[in-house]
Amino acid sequence: MYMYNTQPIKHQLQFDQMASFQWLGFGNQYQCSLRFSEFRSKKISAGSYNIRCEGRDYLGLDDQERDGKKRLRILIAGGGVGGLVLALAAKNRGYEVKVFERDLSAVRGEGRHRGPIQLLSSALAVLEAIDKDVARQIVEAGCITGNRINGLADGLSGEWFTKFDLLTPAVSRGLPITQVICRIALQDILVNAVGQDIVSNNSKVVDFVEDSNKVKIILEDGRQYEGDVLVGADGIRSKVRSKLFGAKPANYSNYTCYSGLTNFVPPYIDTVGYRVFLGLNQYFVASDVGRGKMQWYAFHKEAPMNDDPPRGKKVRLLELFGSWCSEVVTLISETPEDMILQRNIYDRDMIYSWGIGRVTLLGDAAHPMQPNLGQGGCMAIEDCYQLILELDKVAESGSGVCLSNEIVSALKRYEKKRMVRVSVVHTMSRMASKMLASYRPFMDFGSGPLSHLSTWQLRHPAIPVARIFLQIFLPQYMIWMIAGHGLW
Numbered sequence: 001m002y003m004y005n006t007q008p009i010k011h012q013l014q015f016d017q018m019a020s021f022q023w024l025g026f027g028n029q030y031q032c033s034l035r036f037s038e039f040r041s042k043k044i045s046a047g048s049y050n051i052r053c054e055g056r057d058y059l060g061l062d063d064q065e066r067d068g069k070k071r072l073r074i075l076i077a078g079g080g081v082g083g084l085v086l087a088l089a090a091k092n093r094g095y096e097v098k099v100f101e102r103d104l105s106a107v108r109g110e111g112r113h114r115g116p117i118q119l120l121s122s123a124l125a126v127l128e129a130i131d132k133d134v135a136r137q138i139v140e141a142g143c144i145t146g147n148r149i150n151g152l153a154d155g156l157s158g159e160w161f162t163k164f165d166l167l168t169p170a171v172s173r174g175l176p177i178t179q180v181i182c183r184i185a186l187q188d189i190l191v192n193a194v195g196q197d198i199v200s201n202n203s204k205v206v207d208f209v210e211d212s213n214k215v216k217i218i219l220e221d222g223r224q225y226e227g228d229v230l231v232g233a234d235g236i237r238s239k240v241r242s243k244l245f246g247a248k249p250a251n252y253s254n255y256t257c258y259s260g261l262t263n264f265v266p267p268y269i270d271t272v273g274y275r276v277f278l279g280l281n282q283y284f285v286a287s288d289v290g291r292g293k294m295q296w297y298a299f300h301k302e303a304p305m306n307d308d309p310p311r312g313k314k315v316r317l318l319e320l321f322g323s324w325c326s327e328v329v330t331l332i333s334e335t336p337e338d339m340i341l342q343r344n345i346y347d348r349d350m351i352y353s354w355g356i357g358r359v360t361l362l363g364d365a366a367h368p369m370q371p372n373l374g375q376g377g378c379m380a381i382e383d384c385y386q387l388i389l390e391l392d393k394v395a396e397s398g399s400g401v402c403l404s405n406e407i408v409s410a411l412k413r414y415e416k417k418r419m420v421r422v423s424v425v426h427t428m429s430r431m432a433s434k435m436l437a438s439y440r441p442f443m444d445f446g447s448g449p450l451s452h453l454s455t456w457q458l459r460h461p462a463i464p465v466a467r468i469f470l471q472i473f474l475p476q477y478m479i480w481m482i483a484g485h486g487l488w
């Protein structure tokens with residue numbers, strides 16, 4: 001039978017259960033190095049949240065029509081995190097789904113540039129709602145950072161500026177705890193779960209054609225596929241978006257980002273998850289990524305760079321960050337030159353319509369944002385779930401054929417329900433980039449007659465004000481980020 005469970009079910013994830021995920025230890029290479037056991041014995045009264053019931057019940061139902069209802073055929077351009085999570089959700093519901101990915105192996109290079117990905121509690125909860133088994137594998141492969149101290153610090157002194165609590169808002173709501181996971185490990189888990197038959201590699205989407213009954217996708221090698229819905233999950237330089245809304249260059253953020261992965265494990269690893277070191281026109285993010293490795297990102301305000309610095313990236317970084325605290329200098333120094341990469345950071349202005357007709361966008365194709373809050377991938381995952389919930393309504397009501405206008409309405413509902421949250425996160429990501437790099441701990445008296453006062457290192461009066469503001473505002477923002485996914 002074609003079964004959709006449309007009733008919200010009460011889902012309670014005890015913290016004990018999450019802890020046990022952590023320790024199942026599938027022998028995965030990306031094991032977390034945390035002392036997590038201290039949390040296991042605690043009996044935490046987890047909150048609850050409503051999710052729709054999904055799961056493998058949908059599998060094995062391969063008739064085109066069941067109960068007189070046509071199976072939706074979903075075409076997905078792009079097999080990044082967004083495309084794969086959507087495909088998983090669609091497959092688990094028995095939809096006919098196909099992912100067209102230009103080059104699956106690109107994540108091996110790209111993943112190095114972008115480093116591991118932080119998955120916030122909200123995104124992990126969505127993954128659980130989509131597929132519990134896959135969510136468990138992701139938790140096991142990742143490294144939990146949300147149960148340690150995370151926050152902002154002064155780049156010069158290394159002293160904490162403000163700290164974030166990622167744990168309490170998650171635990172009190174029974175949500176999984178924020179973690180990081182290697183992009184390649186994440187891709188492997190998702191591709192395995194979705195299946196090679198659904199993910200078509202070496203399939204570059206170059207065009208699509210839509211009429212009132214269907215949409216047809218056209219690949220570079222001439223292959224064509226028809227479906228009821230096309231989702232452009234093809235990233236910041238989305239072909240689908242260009243065709244829908246015209247090709248426009250992405251905005252350079254004014255920052256280039258060096259990233260490094262090092263085997264150096266700092267002594268504070270058991271207590272600190274990640275730390276963002278602040279400075280003027282530059283900032284530095286250091287995160288534990290498990291398995292005895294640290295990932296760091298050094299953001300520096302400059303024109304886009306297309307070539308390596310003449311004396312190498314490490315020398316350049318030590319010029320830029322050499323006077324910073326020992327944590328930063330040591331992390332750079334302990335990273336081999338060939339493990340340091342550089343990329344220019346781009347985003348796009350928000351657009352407030354993500355689709356036309358049977359075609360919509362998701363993730364970076366719809367709303368690419370700056371990476372400083374680590375939210376682009378999480379937003380893509382949340383998009384997937386909202387989109388599938390709206391498509392479920394089409395499948396539930398469609399008799400015989402999925403009416404075109406029902407599909408169009410579902411896609412419009414999806415973007416409407418996602419727009420506010422995504423817009424806030426997009427704006428915050430831009431603001432964060434400005435704020436993080438305008439940090440000036442001491443007064444600067446310029447080169448005039450008072451220039452000698454600069455050597456006195458007088459505390460900048462804006463710093464305590466900024467700290468109070470952040471101490472009030474950040475916890476609220478974090479709670480909203482962690483728990484306020486606003487889905488279903």
Ligand SMILES: Cc1cc2nc3c(=O)[nH]c(=O)nc-3n(C[C@H](O)[C@H](O)[C@H](O)COP(=O)(O)OP(=O)(O)OC[C@H]3O[C@@H](n4cnc5c(N)ncnc54)[C@H](O)[C@@H]3O)c2cc1C
Nearest residue numbers: 078080081082102118205234235363364374375376377378
């Ligand atoms: C330095 C850095 C750090 C980041 N850290 C985090 C983080 O910690 N947490 C977080 O949530 N986000 C983070 N992000 C953002 C995150 O990487 C993106 O938001 C996320 O990858 C978006 O997923 P997506 O599936 O929409 O797009 P992508 O991951 O870009 O996937 C798009 C896919 O489409 C494919 N594709 C492109 N064109 C075509 C075509 N024509 N035909 C077929 N396939 C095509 C590409 O090969 C790719 O596989 C970071 C970004 C950067 C740059």
